[in-house]
Amino acid sequence: MLTYSFAENSNIIKYEYLYRCIKRDILQGVLQPDVRLPSKRAFAKNQNVSVSTIENAYAQLLLEGFIYSKPRSFFYVSSFIRPVMRKSIIDKKIEPSSSKKERVFADLVSNRTSAHQFPFATWAKLMREVISKQKVWLMTPSEGQGVWPLRQAIASHLRAFRGLEVHPDQIVVGAGTEYLYGLLIQLLGREKKYAVENPGYPKIWKIYQANGVQWIPIDMDQKGLCPEKLETSRAQVVHLSPSHHFPTGRVTPVGRRYELFEWALQSPERFIIEDDYDSEFRLLGSPISTMASLDEAGKVVYMNTFTKSLTPTIRISYMILPWALLTQFREKLGFYACTVSNFEQYTLAQFIQQGYLEKHINRMRNGYRTLRDRLIQCIQQSPLQRYGEIQEEEAGLHFLLKVRTSYRDEELVQRAAKQQLRISCLSQYDARLARKPTRTFLINYSGLEPGKIEETIIRLQKCL
Amino acid sequence: MLTYSFAENSNIIKYEYLYRCIKRDILQGVLQPDVRLPSKRAFAKNQNVSVSTIENAYAQLLLEGFIYSKPRSFFYVSSFIRPVMRKSIIDKKIEPSSSKKERVFADLVSNRTSAHQFPFATWAKLMREVISKQKVWLMTPSEGQGVWPLRQAIASHLRAFRGLEVHPDQIVVGAGTEYLYGLLIQLLGREKKYAVENPGYPKIWKIYQANGVQWIPIDMDQKGLCPEKLETSRAQVVHLSPSHHFPTGRVTPVGRRYELFEWALQSPERFIIEDDYDSEFRLLGSPISTMASLDEAGKVVYMNTFTKSLTPTIRISYMILPWALLTQFREKLGFYACTVSNFEQYTLAQFIQQGYLEKHINRMRNGYRTLRDRLIQCIQQSPLQRYGEIQEEEAGLHFLLKVRTSYRDEELVQRAAKQQLRISCLSQYDARLARKPTRTFLINYSGLEPGKIEETIIRLQKCL
Numbered sequence: 001m002l003t004y005s006f007a008e009n010s011n012i013i014k015y016e017y018l019y020r021c022i023k024r025d026i027l028q029g030v031l032q033p034d035v036r037l038p039s040k041r042a043f044a045k046n047q048n049v050s051v052s053t054i055e056n057a058y059a060q061l062l063l064e065g066f067i068y069s070k071p072r073s074f075f076y077v078s079s080f081i082r083p084v085m086r087k088s089i090i091d092k093k094i095e096p097s098s099s100k101k102e103r104v105f106a107d108l109v110s111n112r113t114s115a116h117q118f119p120f121a122t123w124a125k126l127m128r129e130v131i132s133k134q135k136v137w138l139m140t141p142s143e144g145q146g147v148w149p150l151r152q153a154i155a156s157h158l159r160a161f162r163g164l165e166v167h168p169d170q171i172v173v174g175a176g177t178e179y180l181y182g183l184l185i186q187l188l189g190r191e192k193k194y195a196v197e198n199p200g201y202p203k204i205w206k207i208y209q210a211n212g213v214q215w216i217p218i219d220m221d222q223k224g225l226c227p228e229k230l231e232t233s234r235a236q237v238v239h240l241s242p243s244h245h246f247p248t249g250r251v252t253p254v255g256r257r258y259e260l261f262e263w264a265l266q267s268p269e270r271f272i273i274e275d276d277y278d279s280e281f282r283l284l285g286s287p288i289s290t291m292a293s294l295d296e297a298g299k300v301v302y303m304n305t306f307t308k309s310l311t312p313t314i315r316i317s318y319m320i321l322p323w324a325l326l327t328q329f330r331e332k333l334g335f336y337a338c339t340v341s342n343f344e345q346y347t348l349a350q351f352i353q354q355g356y357l358e359k360h361i362n363r364m365r366n367g368y369r370t371l372r373d374r375l376i377q378c379i380q381q382s383p384l385q386r387y388g389e390i391q392e393e394e395a396g397l398h399f400l401l402k403v404r405t406s407y408r409d410e411e412l413v414q415r416a417a418k419q420q421l422r423i424s425c426l427s428q429y430d431a432r433l434a435r436k437p438t439r440t441f442l443i444n445y446s447g448l449e450p451g452k453i454e455e456t457i458i459r460l461q462k463c464l
Numbered sequence: 465m466l467t468y469s470f471a472e473n474s475n476i477i478k479y480e481y482l483y484r485c486i487k488r489d490i491l492q493g494v495l496q497p498d499v500r501l502p503s504k505r506a507f508a509k510n511q512n513v514s515v516s517t518i519e520n521a522y523a524q525l526l527l528e529g530f531i532y533s534k535p536r537s538f539f540y541v542s543s544f545i546r547p548v549m550r551k552s553i554i555d556k557k558i559e560p561s562s563s564k565k566e567r568v569f570a571d572l573v574s575n576r577t578s579a580h581q582f583p584f585a586t587w588a589k590l591m592r593e594v595i596s597k598q599k600v601w602l603m604t605p606s607e608g609q610g611v612w613p614l615r616q617a618i619a620s621h622l623r624a625f626r627g628l629e630v631h632p633d634q635i636v637v638g639a640g641t642e643y644l645y646g647l648l649i650q651l652l653g654r655e656k657k658y659a660v661e662n663p664g665y666p667k668i669w670k671i672y673q674a675n676g677v678q679w680i681p682i683d684m685d686q687k688g689l690c691p692e693k694l695e696t697s698r699a700q701v702v703h704l705s706p707s708h709h710f711p712t713g714r715v716t717p718v719g720r721r722y723e724l725f726e727w728a729l730q731s732p733e734r735f736i737i738e739d740d741y742d743s744e745f746r747l748l749g750s751p752i753s754t755m756a757s758l759d760e761a762g763k764v765v766y767m768n769t770f771t772k773s774l775t776p777t778i779r780i781s782y783m784i785l786p787w788a789l790l791t792q793f794r795e796k797l798g799f800y801a802c803t804v805s806n807f808e809q810y811t812l813a814q815f816i817q818q819g820y821l822e823k824h825i826n827r828m829r830n831g832y833r834t835l836r837d838r839l840i841q842c843i844q845q846s847p848l849q850r851y852g853e854i855q856e857e858e859a860g861l862h863f864l865l866k867v868r869t870s871y872r873d874e875e876l877v878q879r880a881a882k883q884q885l886r887i888s889c890l891s892q893y894d895a896r897l898a899r900k901p902t903r904t905f906l907i908n909y910s911g912l913e914p915g916k917i918e919e920t921i922i923r924l925q926k927c928l
Contacts (some may be wrong), residue, residue, distance in 0.1 A: 020627065023753075060749050063688075065717020080719030083726045085761035115599040124595045131588045135579040141776050163484065175639040175779070175803035182646060190676045206799045212654045223529075253529020255544030260545045285524050286480055289487075297549035311805035312605050315639070335670045339639035341808055342777035390625055 001038050002031075003439035006461035014049055022057065026077055027067050033079030037067060041355070106456045111397070112447030113311040117364060122333050122356050123347065130346045142338040142345060143166040146173025146318070150345045153352035154318055161358065162279075164293050164302070166320050172329070175315040175339035177277065177307045181207045183336070184319070184405065185299065187329055188237055189269060195235035197225050199429035201246050204239060204275075208297060217431035220245070220284050224252030227259045237261075239273045243288035247429045247442050248279075257291050264299040270324035271325075276309040280361050283369045298322030308397070309361050310447075316340050366376045368397060368446065375445055378453050384461045400426065405464045408437045412463055419459035465504050465510050466495075469513035471750050477522035478513055486521065490541055497543030501531060569884035570920045573670040576662050576911030581828060587811065594810045606802040606809060610637025610782070614809045618782055625822065626743075628757045628766070630784050636793070639803035640777040641741065641769050645671045647800070648765060648783070651793055652701055652735060659699035661689055661846045663893035665710050668739075681895030684709070687717030691723045696885070702727075703737045706896035710741075710908050711864070711893045713856035718928060721755050728763040735789075736764045742772040744825050745860045762786030770812065772861070772910075773825050779854035780804050782810060799807050832861060832910065839909055848925045861910040864890065870927045872901045876927055 004021040006014065025031045038046070040054040041076035047054070058075055061067045064464065067075045131138070137147070144150065158164040174180040181204070186196075194208055198217035208215035218229045224242055238260070242252035252260075264270045272291065281286045292302035305317035321329055338345075351357055352436040376390060379401070409425035416423045426438035441460075448456065468485040493652065495614060502510065504518040515695045522539055525531045531539045595602065596694070601611070609615065612788045615632035622628040638644040649658075658672050660713035661683035664714070666766045672679035688706055702724070706716035716724075728734045736755060743751045756766035769781035785793055802809075815821055843865070855864040871879065873889035905924075912920065 010886070019750070027758075046918075056749060063749065064716075064717055064752055065719050078717070078719055080722055081726070082722050083729055085725065085729065085759070085763075110605065112605065113603050113604045116598075118603055120595055120599060124592060127591060128588060131584055134581075135584060139577050139579045139582055139775055139777055141574065175643070176801055178800055179639070179643065179803055186674045186676075203799055210650045210797055211802075212650075251527055251529075255529050255542055258530075258544050258546050261549065262545070263547065265547050270580065285520060285527070286483070288528055295549070296830075299549075311603055312801070313803050315605055315801070315803055331672055335777070336642055336666055336674075337640055337779070339643055339779055339803055341779050341805065342808070344805055 002017045002043065003046060006047075006173050006185065015053045015060070018047070018049075018053065018057040018438065020061045021039065022061060023064075023066055027082070031077045035077045035079050037075040037077070039074065086270050103420055104422050105139070106452050107422040108444050108445055109422045109424050110249075110447055110454075111308065111312050111444070113313075114447065114449065117367065118126065118311050119356065123351065126350045126354075126356075127343065128349045130151075130343065130350060134346055137346065138342050140339070140342075142342050144334055144336050145169075145171060146336055146338050147342060147345045147349070148342065149194065149353075152348045157352050157357065160295070162287060162290060164290055164320075166292075166302075170323065170326055171318050171343065172321060172340060173316065173319075173340055176307070177275070177303055177317040178203065178207055179315075179339055180303060180319050182211060183211055183333060184375040185211050186333055187325065192236040192269070193234060195225075195230055195233050195238040196431065197240065197245060198431045199247060199426065200431060201241075202429065202431075205431055220248070220250070222250065223256040224250060225260070227256075227263045230260070231265055236267070236269045237271050237273060239275065240291070241275045241277065242291055243276055244282065244396055247426060249394065249396065249399075251288055251298070254440075257294060260291075261294070261297070261299060265297060267414075270299070273301045274300050276302060276304045276429055278396050279304070280309050281365060282394065283365060283372065283396070284394045292320060295322070298324045301325065309346075310351075314344060314348075316344065317392055371445055371448065371450060372399070374450065375448070375453055378457055382457050382461065384457055384464075387461070388464050391440075396446075398442055398444040401441040401443055403439050403441065403464055405439055407439075407464070409439065412439070415463040416460065417461055421456065421459050421463075423460075466507065466730060467510060470511075479517045479524070479693060482511070482513075482517065482521040482817040483524045484527060487528075487530055490547070492574060495541045495804055497541050497663050498825050498853070499541045499699070501541070502792055503538065537641070539730065541725070542913045547624055554631075554736070567884055569923065570913075571911055572906075572908050572920075573886045573887040573888050575772065575776050576746075576909065577777075578911065578913065581831065582775050583820065583824055585712065587815065590814045590820075591671050591807065591811045593788040594807065597865075598810055601810065602806050604701075604806075604866050606804070608798055608800050609635060609807060610800055610802050610804065611809045611813070613817075614813040615782075617813045620807055621816050621821065626751060627813060628754055628784075628907040630756075632785065635782050635792055635800060637780065637804055637809065639781075641739070641767055642671055643779075643803055644783050646675060647797060649675050649677055650739065650797055651789065656700040656733070657698060658695050659689075659694055660708060660895065661704060663711060663890065666703075666893065666897060669895055673753060684712070684714070686714065687715060687720040689719075689724065691727045694724070697710060700731070700733045701735050701737060704755070705738065705739045706739065707740055707743050707753055708746065711862065713858065713860065713863075715873055718758075721758060724755075725758070725761070725763060729761060738764050738766045740768045742860050743768070744773050745829060745832060745869055747829060747836065747847045748858045748861070751777050759786070759842060764789045765789065773821065773828070774812075774815075778808060780808065833910065835909055835914060836863070838914065839907075839912070839917055840849075842921055846921050846925065848921055848928075851928050855904075862906055862908040867903050867905065867907040867928055871903075872928070873903065876905070879927040880924065883926055885920065885923055885927075887924075 003019060015386055022420060040051050044051045044054045066078055067073050067300040068078050126224055150173060151223055154171055155166050155168045158166055190213055194215040195218050196204055196215055198219050205215060216233050216235055218225050218233055225240060242257060266274050274291045276290055290302060292300045302320040376393060379385060388401045388403045393399040407428045413423060424442050426440040426442060468482060489845045504515050507516045508515045530542055532542050533539050612638060615635040619630050619632045619634055622630055654677055654694045658677055659682045660668055660679055662683050669679060680697050680699055682689050682697055689704060694702055706721060728736050738755045740754055754766060766784040840857060843849060852865045852867045855866060856864040873891040876889055888906050890904040890906060
């Protein structure tokens with residue numbers, strides 16, 4: 001009779017263990033099709049278990065189709081053909097992600113936030129309050145566009161600090177801007193052609209690419225994207241960051257903005273996506289006003305994120321839809337659940353409402369200004385000064401460093417990597433793939449530890 | 465000279481206020497193109513503010529292109545054409561989402577979790593620990609596939625409780641299954657044809673629809689989806705829930721599973737998406753084993769979610785990619801940031817590692833079993849018993865109630881709505897749009913408050 005040893009498997013429930021053993025024997029052909037299994041009673045006696053243990057094991061096997069029953073309650077092994085499955089050869093080639101970490105002394109590419117900058121105490125306090133006071137709301141599924149208190153808080157914040165009048169109903173909250181781009185493509189249409197700024201942020205091209213959408217880079221002049229080039233590109237949607245272009249830091253003046261509106265007004269199919277991703281972090285003067293605030297025709301979809309103002313590791317972004325698109329959004333995409341957890345939506349709503357966000361942004365802005373000033377001062381006092389010229393230092397959390405060297409951009413990046421510096425060059429943001437060397441570093445200092453400034457400059461110098 | 469009153473605007477910084485006033489006057493044509501603005505000094509005296517206040521206001525206007533400067537530091541209003549923007553008429557038609565709430569006595573459709581079921585105390589404790597001990601990790605951007613400790617915890621959990629051997633590298637964590645479907649479409653290809661079970665879960669069709677992908681419903685027999693129909697459909701990807709079909713609750717037996725593998729093995733382009741969304745909640749016996757555990761050829765993408773086992777308001781799901789697809793995933797989609805916040809990823813990792821998830825699932829399962837037994841008992845003791853027949857009560861968090869009535873399905877749903885019951889009928893899950901009335905209610909009791917059982921049954925009866 002079938003016998004399985006329980007010895008080594010004390011932590012699995014007995015019927016579950018027997019079920020696994022019999023299943024394995026069936027799959028391995030030890031138990032052949034149409035073989036009769038022992039009666040429950042005899043098997044139970046043999047295994048020294050209760051009859052109900054055997055019953056449960058058989059029931060599970062029966063349910064999953066490994067055995068079948070005949071009258072008088074005997075069970076037999078099912079007959080089925082098991083296809084030959086060949087292991088794909090790729091298995092061994094893949095490198096586990098966990099081993100791929102390179103050692104980095106300073107990262108001048110990523111948008112990290114240092115642990116000491118995040119208001120952990122406030123966040124933890126608000127989270128605790130939300131958990132203790134709003135249990136029912138925490139368990140009630142969020143509306144697809146986000147919970148009402150968060151959308152209300154965002155609308156008030158925009159009114160007070162950006163002079164932007166929006167209704168909470170127009171706001172769609174989502175887990176990161178990348179996710180919202182994906183939604184926008186579904187909303188505006190996959191058959192449309194999307195224009196993007198060149199140079200620009202490579203992730204945006206990659207998202208259009210990954211979504212199988214036609215996209216076209218449009219060259220910029222000093223004022224931003226050229227409406228004539230936009231017209232000839234035959235694009236229907238244009239993706240802009242007019243208040244703070246990445247990576248050049250350029251601001252599109254109001255006259256050019258109206259020219260872009262003029263372009264959009266030519267067809268009901270045309271729209272402008274305004275990506276205002278780190279407008280809060282202009283280090284001089286006020287944030288630049290938005291195109292959305294000039295929009296009376298419902299042509300602008302405004303996007304922003306808490307990635308920069310809070311931390312990139314909490315994934316909350318939002319977009320503001322013009323009313324006409326909102327109707328379509330609800331019809332076509334209203335079925336989607338919101339991608340942000342209620343716990344964080346309600347906590348962030350409190351964080352904004354109670355004025356913590358504004359305080360935090362001001363503190364961060366001061367911190368970044370100090371960091372930038374110190375970094376620039378150190379560069380100016382170092383031998384690097386003779387090789388380089390700093391540009392666009394008001395741009396936000398990065399500036400450009402144009403260097404005199406004979407190395408090409410790729411060589412510069414590689415040489416920096418040998419110094420354990422993660423850094424990028426301006427040509428990496430050219431959608432037409434680096435036609436000519438720019439010899440210009442992009443210095444994103446938002447995650448640079450103040451104590452590492454001197455050493456970073458020394459290492460940078462060694463690359464030249 | 466230009467004069468603006470500060471009286472009512474004491475809470476805005478002065479330069480910001482002046483900037484707004486001048487900007488408004490330029491936009492409204494009060495200040496015409498090429499008009500010279502007052503000198504800083506004279507304007508400051510007139511407004512009784514410091515010269516630097518005027519300087520800052522002018523600087524912001526200059527930066528945004530509302531004014532331009534000429535030698536000897538005078539400023540002039542820029543000349544630009546402001547297009548006529550007509551408000552779209554749709555504005556007034558839209559109904560704010562906040563007013564659309566219908567009054568509902570009992571919701572037998574949604575997957576709500578009652579507030580008393582969620583382990584708030586444990587979750588809050590773990591969140592607090594994570595915040596106090598893991599500050600640096602909380603601020604370090606997650607790998608795109610999710611933070612390592614969470615993926616490790618999921619892998620251990622699957623090994624221990626589902627007999628599924630996966631490597632943490634194969635796991636992709638995302639903000640909800642809907643989001644992961646979107647990623648999978650990007651990964652497997654938009655040109656492919658996706659087969660889905662009929663009847664099935666309408667959200668899945670809607671997601672394929674919204675992503676502009678061809679999808680085809682395939683009718684099921686008692687054993688699940690038919691491989692012959694799949695073959696003739698010319699689909700390359702099939703979306704299955706073989707361990708617990710929604711809404712019928714059917715289990716696909718091992719023989720049929722291997723036939724489906726046979727289908728998938730015919731071409732390297734063919735894949736099976738196994739959606740195991742609430743496998744933890746079989747109320748009888750063990751969870752049904754997965755197709756992924758039978759897969760030796762890298763044909764199955766396994767998906768599951770913490771929506772059911774924790775709460776739908778925390779958005780964490782995951783998928784397990786076969787190695788071959790993983791390489792493609794990293795190449796094509798590796799640039800995407802993870803959509804789940806680090807705070808919740810690390811907290812959930814602890815929740816799983818410390819054994820709380822398993823305890824919670826067991827408690828929930830017991831609670832659901834009690835709720836279901838009581839609900840079924842009440843139905844059997846009520847006059848409803850004579851009109852109805854309960855089916856598939858082991859299915860999970862819902863069962864079917866077939867009723868004898870002359871009303872059609874839509875009428876039944878409407879009549880229930882008048883009784884303030886949200887309920888659905890089986891025909892609503894037919895992708896070919898309700899060919900014939902099923903007169904079968906789908907009773908999702910997961911969010912039903914025990915105190916409302918009797919009254920719910922009385923109201924249900926009134927619909928018949």
